[in-house]
Amino acid sequence: xxxxxxxxxxxxxxxxxxxxxxxxxxxxxxxxxxxxxxxxxxxxxxxxxxxxxxxxxxxxxxxxxxxxxxxxxxxxxxxxxxxxxxxxxxxxxxxxxxxxxxxxxxxxxxxxxxxxxxxxxxxxxxxxxxxxxxxxxx
Numbered sequence: 001x002x003x004x005x006x007x008x009x010x011x012x013x014x015x016x017x018x019x020x021x022x023x024x025x026x027x028x029x030x031x032x033x034x035x036x037x038x039x040x041x042x043x044x045x046x047x048x049x050x051x052x053x054x055x056x057x058x059x060x061x062x063x064x065x066x067x068x069x070x071x072x073x074x075x076x077x078x079x080x081x082x083x084x085x086x087x088x089x090x091x092x093x094x095x096x097x098x099x100x101x102x103x104x105x106x107x108x109x110x111x112x113x114x115x116x117x118x119x120x121x122x123x124x125x126x127x128x129x130x131x132x133x134x135x136x137x138x
Contacts, residue, residue: 025134028101029072035098036066036073043116048135049126050074064097067126069138073098074130082110082121101129 032039032053042065043052050069058064063078076096080089107126114120128135 026072032068075126075128078125080123
């Protein structure tokens, strides 16, 4: 019994020690400079997403685009022309460009006016690694 209690207390102590590292909700995420040093900023700050960064050569393929807050990658984004979906196109083998942290949620949004220089209707896929509450603070 003492051994079990000791293991529980040790586990609780280790959890408390680890908690400050994750308390901000971002510190466990990879730094952009470590995963995509060639990436260039392609958007100003967007609420709940941060700034968007990409290798310009990847933009013609829809991504990956990195959403960055405080230097950390909070999500990976891909953009797909709506016409391609309507035509039955497949998008397989997409690589995120990073070893992904645990996924917290995925958003798929239809943008009838496009986004930025892409003026045709498109779908945005955001694969998030930060909790929505953390993102809401940015």
